[in-house]
Amino acid sequence: MIEIKDLWYTYPGRSEPTLKGINLRVEKGEFVLLTGPTGCGKSTLLKTLNGIIPHESGGILSGSVKVKGMETTDSNQMEISKEVGLVFQNPDDQIFSTIVEDEVAFGPENLCFEQKEIDKKVTEALQIVGMSDHRLDSTNSLSGGQKQRICIASMLAMEPEILAMDEPVSQMDPMGTHEVLNTVRELNRKLKTTILLVEHRLHELAPFVDRVVIMDNGKIVFDQPASKAFDNLEIFYRLGLRIPEPVKLCHSLGIKASPLSVSGALAVLDREIKENNRIPQQLIQNPDKNPVTKTSSKKTSSKKASVENNAHGNNDSENNAHGNNAHGNNAHGNNAHGNNAHRDNGSENNDSIISIQALWSGYEKNKMVLKGINLEIRKGERVAIMGTNGSGKSTLLLHLAAILKPDKGSVRVFGEDTRPKNPYSFAGKVGFVFQNPDLMLFCDSAEEEVRFGPVQLKYSNVEERVRNSLEAMSILPLRHDLPQALSRGQRLRTAVASVLSINPELILLDEPTTGQDKVNIEQMMDFFKNNNSTLIFCTHDIEVAMSYATRILVMNEGQIIADGKGKEVIKDTETLKKASLTQPPVVEIANHLGINAFSVKELVETLTSRNVEEINSGSVEEINSGSVEEINSGSVEGINSRSVEKINSGSVEEINSRSVEGIKC
Numbered sequence: 001m002i003e004i005k006d007l008w009y010t011y012p013g014r015s016e017p018t019l020k021g022i023n024l025r026v027e028k029g030e031f032v033l034l035t036g037p038t039g040c041g042k043s044t045l046l047k048t049l050n051g052i053i054p055h056e057s058g059g060i061l062s063g064s065v066k067v068k069g070m071e072t073t074d075s076n077q078m079e080i081s082k083e084v085g086l087v088f089q090n091p092d093d094q095i096f097s098t099i100v101e102d103e104v105a106f107g108p109e110n111l112c113f114e115q116k117e118i119d120k121k122v123t124e125a126l127q128i129v130g131m132s133d134h135r136l137d138s139t140n141s142l143s144g145g146q147k148q149r150i151c152i153a154s155m156l157a158m159e160p161e162i163l164a165m166d167e168p169v170s171q172m173d174p175m176g177t178h179e180v181l182n183t184v185r186e187l188n189r190k191l192k193t194t195i196l197l198v199e200h201r202l203h204e205l206a207p208f209v210d211r212v213v214i215m216d217n218g219k220i221v222f223d224q225p226a227s228k229a230f231d232n233l234e235i236f237y238r239l240g241l242r243i244p245e246p247v248k249l250c251h252s253l254g255i256k257a258s259p260l261s262v263s264g265a266l267a268v269l270d271r272e273i274k275e276n277n278r279i280p281q282q283l284i285q286n287p288d289k290n291p292v293t294k295t296s297s298k299k300t301s302s303k304k305a306s307v308e309n310n311a312h313g314n315n316d317s318e319n320n321a322h323g324n325n326a327h328g329n330n331a332h333g334n335n336a337h338g339n340n341a342h343r344d345n346g347s348e349n350n351d352s353i354i355s356i357q358a359l360w361s362g363y364e365k366n367k368m369v370l371k372g373i374n375l376e377i378r379k380g381e382r383v384a385i386m387g388t389n390g391s392g393k394s395t396l397l398l399h400l401a402a403i404l405k406p407d408k409g410s411v412r413v414f415g416e417d418t419r420p421k422n423p424y425s426f427a428g429k430v431g432f433v434f435q436n437p438d439l440m441l442f443c444d445s446a447e448e449e450v451r452f453g454p455v456q457l458k459y460s461n462v463e464e465r466v467r468n469s470l471e472a473m474s475i476l477p478l479r480h481d482l483p484q485a486l487s488r489g490q491r492l493r494t495a496v497a498s499v500l501s502i503n504p505e506l507i508l509l510d511e512p513t514t515g516q517d518k519v520n521i522e523q524m525m526d527f528f529k530n531n532n533s534t535l536i537f538c539t540h541d542i543e544v545a546m547s548y549a550t551r552i553l554v555m556n557e558g559q560i561i562a563d564g565k566g567k568e569v570i571k572d573t574e575t576l577k578k579a580s581l582t583q584p585p586v587v588e589i590a591n592h593l594g595i596n597a598f599s600v601k602e603l604v605e606t607l608t609s610r611n612v613e614e615i616n617s618g619s620v621e622e623i624n625s626g627s628v629e630e631i632n633s634g635s636v637e638g639i640n641s642r643s644v645e646k647i648n649s650g651s652v653e654e655i656n657s658r659s660v661e662g663i664k665c
C-alpha cells in the first residue's frame with residue numbers, strides 16, 4: 001500500500017534535509033506505529049503520503065513515494081487524498097466547517113455518496129469517537145480533545161484504504177483514547193485499512209499496533225513487529241522513548257518477556273512464580289541503574305529525573321512540603337465534590353495565591369461549563385488538573401488568568417477579584433500557555449517570541465532572560481527559526497520559553513507535555529520542579545501527573561470530583577472511571593498482586609523482598625487459581641466468569657483486543 005524508496009526532502013529556506021534517505025514498505029492491513037524524538041521528521045514523512053509535501057510545501061524532494069502504486073509527486077493531489085486520509089497533528093489545521101456534522105460529512109460528500117449513505121456514515125463515525133451528542137454543535141465551541149475526536153471521525157467517515165494519523169489522540173483522555181484505538185483497530189482488522197500512526201506515547205499505543213518504526217534525525221533507525229519491539233530496550237533508552245510499564249517491570253525483574261498489557265504481565269509473573277517458585281532475585285536490575293541509561297548520551301542521561309525512573313510518585317511530590325503540609329494533611333483528599341474551599345482556611349493564609357468560591361461559568365447562557373468550583377491553591381504548589389475531555393479543565397485555567405470571568409461566585413488571584421480585572425493587569429505575575437501553542441506565536445523567530453514579554457514589561461536583563469529560557473526549553477539552537485517552521489513539540493517549547501522569560505509567580509500550562517518526547521517532558525517538568533513558581537497544568541498523562549504534581553485535581557462535568565496527592569487519587573478507581581482516567585499499568589499490576597506500589601521501582605523492590613507464599617496469600621492466589629490458564633486457552637466465558645474488572649478494569653472488547661493479545665504475544 002505504501003512504498004517509500006530513498007526519500008530525501010529539504011524544506012524551502014533550510015540548508016539541511018529533514019528526511020534523509022527513508023525506505024519504508026507498508027503492506028495492506030498493517031497497523032504501524034511511527035515514533036521518534038521531537039523534530040525528527042515524523043510529521044514531514046506523513047505529509048509526503050498524501051502529497052502535501054511537495055505539492056503545497058515546495059522544497060526539494062528526491063526518491064520515490066508510492067501509494068497504491070501511484071507516485072505521489074506525479075499524481076493529482078485530489079486523487080491521492082481519496083486513498084490516504086490524513087488526520088492532522090493540530091485539529092485546528094484540519095477543521096474548517098462551522099458545524100460538527102458538516103465537518104464529518106465533508107469527505108463522504110466529496111466522494112459523491114448518496115445523502116442517506118452520508119448520514120449513516122456521519123452517525124457511525126460520531127458514535128465511534130463518542131461525539132454523537134455534539135453533532136449539531138459549533139466546531140469552534142469544542143475542547144481540544146473533542147476537536148481531535150471530530151478529526152478522526154471525519155477520516156473514518158471516508159473509509160479510506162490508508163489512514164495516516166499524526167498524533168490523533170494526543171489530547172484525548174485515557175479512556176477515550178483506548179475506546180477510539182480499539183475501534184480503529186477493529187476497523188483495521190475488519191476492513192483491512194492500512195494505518196500509519198505517529199505518536200510519542202509509544203508505551204500506550206504499542207498494544208494496539210502490529211509494528212513499531214522509530215525515526216531519528218530524518219532516518220528510520222528501527223523497524224520491528226510490536227511483539228518483539230521491546231525485547232531489547234537499548235534504543236528506547238538511547239533515544240529517550242517511553243517504555244510500556246509491563247515491559248519495564250519484566251525486564252527489571254530479569255524476566256525475558258515483553259508483555260504489553262497488564263494481564264500479559266500478570267501471566268508472565270504467574271509463570272515465573274509457578275515455574276521458578278520465586279521471582280529470580282539474582283537477576284534483578286535496579287530500573288534506575290539500567291546499564292543502558294548509564295552509558296546513553298549525555299543529553300538523555302543528564303535529564304534523568306525521569307517520568308519512568310522517577311517512580312511515578314516516588315518523588316518529592318510525596319514528601320514535598322506542599323503535598324503534605326500545605327493542605328493540612330491533605331484535607332482535600334478525594335473529596336467528592338470539591339466542597340473544599342475553606343477546609344484549611346486557605347484564604348486567610350498569606351500563602352494563598354488562588355481562592356475560588358462557588359464558581360459557575362459558561363460560554364452560553366443557561367449552559368454552564370463550571371458548576372460550583374471551590375478551590376484554594378497555595379504558593380509553590382504544582383497542581384495537575386485531569387479529567388474527561390470537555391469537563392472544563394481549560395475553562396478553569398482561563399479563569400485563573402482572568403481571561404474568563406465568573407457568571408456566579410468569585411475567583412481571586414493574588415488576592416484580587418478577577419471580575420473587574422483586565423488579563424493584562426496580571427502580566428508579569430501570571431504566565432499562560434494555551435493548549436494550542438500556535439495561538440500565541442506571532443513573531444518572526446523563536447528568539448523574538450521569547451523576547452516579546454520582557455521587552456513589553458520593560459525588564460532590564462532581557463537578553464539574559466531570553467537566553468536562559470531558550471536554553472531551559474532546548475530551543476537555543478533553533479532561536480533564529482521562524483516559529484511556523486518548527487515541529488509542534490518545538491513550537492510548544494517556544495511558547496513555554498516565552499512565558500519563562502517573564503519569570504511569572506504563577507504559571508498556567510494547558511497540556512504542556514502533549515506531543516513531547518520523554519526527554520523534553522522531563523526537562524520541562526524538572527525545570528518547574530526546581531523553580532519556585534506555582535504551577536498549575538492540565539494533563540491527560542497520569543504518569544507525568546504522578547511524577548511531578550504535588551496535588552492532582554480530577555474534574556468531571558464541570559466539577560472537581562477528587563483533589564489530593566497522586567497516590568491517594570490514583571487508588572480511587574471509581575472516581576478515576578467517572579473522569580475517564582485509568583490507573584498506570586504498574587499500579588494495576590500491583591493491585592492484582594495485592595501489593596501497595598506506585599512505580600516499577602517500588603513494585604520490583606516489593607516483589608523481590610517478599611517470597612512467593614506471601615504473594616500467593618494475597619490476590620495472586622485468585623489469579624493463579626485458574627484465570628490465566630482460562631485466558632490463555634482463549635475462553636472469554638472463563639474471563640467473564642472470573643473478575644473482568646480485576647483483570648482489566650475495562651470491557652470484554654478491551655480484553656479481546658488488548659490483553660489477550662498481550663498474553664499471546
Ligand SMILES: Nc1ncnc2c1ncn2[C@@H]1O[C@H](COP(=O)(O)OP(=O)(O)OP(=O)(O)O)[C@@H](O)[C@H]1O
Pocket residue numbers: 011012014018036037038039040041042043044045484485486487488489490515
Ligand atoms: N514548514 C517548515 N519549514 C521549515 N522547516 C520545517 C517546517 N516544518 C518542519 N520543519 C523542520 O523539520 C524538522 C522535522 O519536523 P517535523 O514536524 O516533521 O518533526 P516531528 O518528528 O513530527 O516532531 P514533533 O514530534 O515535535 O511533532 C524540524 O526540525 C522542523 O524544524
Ligand SMILES: Nc1ncnc2c1ncn2[C@@H]1O[C@H](COP(=O)(O)OP(=O)(O)OP(=O)(O)O)[C@@H](O)[C@H]1O
Pocket residue numbers: 140141142143144145146171173363364369387388389390391392393394395396435
Ligand atoms: N468558546 C467556547 N464556546 C462554547 N463552548 C465552549 C467553548 N470552549 C469550550 N466550550 C465547551 O466547554 C466545555 C469544556 O471545555 P474545556 O475546553 O474547558 O474542556 P477540557 O476539560 O479542557 O477538555 P480537553 O481535555 O478536551 O481539553 C466543552 O463542552 C466545550 O464544548
